[in-house]
Amino acid sequence: KQEVTQIPAALSVPEGENLVLNCSFTDSAIYNLQWFRQDPGKGLTSLLLIQSSQREQTSGRLNASLDKSSGRSTLYIAASQPGDSATYLCAGGTNAGKSTFGDGTTLTVKP
């Protein structure tokens, strides 16, 4: 059974700082790894999806990496902005389309 952990639960950084969010998973037979953003009172928005055959994906200021052997994924945010404040969740997916979510890291970027 896949278990996904995100530490820390909360993170506060000053504007402009580069930061890394962590995601750990127990089953290395992961099929894909998705990162999501959730704003208060909203659903989840998909940011990046990394297939098991890939090592990383990039979109704008975001870069996600996947290391199946160590059971880790990271989300790198460059030059953080107050608008990046949100909860970031990762989810490990199977080839049957089932995803297991972590509990998220709540990011606050201070102006």
Add this chain to the structure above:
Amino acid sequence: EAGVAQSPRYKIIEKRQSVAFWCNPISGHATLYWYQQILGQGPKLLIQFQNNGVVDDSQLPKDRFSAERLKGVDSTLKIQPAKLEDSAVYLCASSLTGTGVYNSPLHFGNGTRLTVT
């Protein structure tokens, strides 16, 4: 493209009452999911549909929860009777994932916030 639509946005009921949630996925998405998200936690899968068939309902409390997906498009999730611990946000998601397409992202609706008093 239009996103995943859910209604209602909020619902307050008393324990032992019944409630229903509705979801309309993105057009053409074969797979539909219902998740339960308790405050401070990540979403937990309740049920997964592939077209109008159930793929995984192992985490659905079947003594009180039921779900259907009519004609492989819209879906409803029902709780009867509700308990206090059912207070949560119920999220619907859809994806293209299906035969031949296994690596497509999940698209979520804004959810229904249920409060059971």
